[in-house]
Amino acid sequence: MIEIVQADLYTINESIDEMQGVLVISYLCKLIKKSGGFEIEGEAGSAQFKKFPLSEIETLNIPQFYKTAILKATKL
Numbered sequence: 001m002i003e004i005v006q007a008d009l010y011t012i013n014e015s016i017d018e019m020q021g022v023l024v025i026s027y028l029c030k031l032i033k034k035s036g037g038f039e040i041e042g043e044a045g046s047a048q049f050k051k052f053p054l055s056e057i058e059t060l061n062i063p064q065f066y067k068t069a070i071l072k073a074t075k076l
Contacts, residue, residue, distance in 0.1 A: 002028045005073045008065040026069035028076055 005028055009021040040047050052060065054074060057067050 002030055003076055005069045005076070006065070010063060010065065024065065026066070028073045
């Protein structure tokens, strides 16, 4: 890990175990060595990984706090 970018408490009202909130810590890291692949099917369903220009960040279907963290990380 290089630096913590921000921390957020994310509440999912429809969830049985996450309606009290989930602490999400966004951090900047440096990839030293890649081993294995990305998890594409997790507890929240399937995931997509793709590059996007920062100018399109507001169009992404992710919570706002992630968008804010990504923009903060680009300025570190």
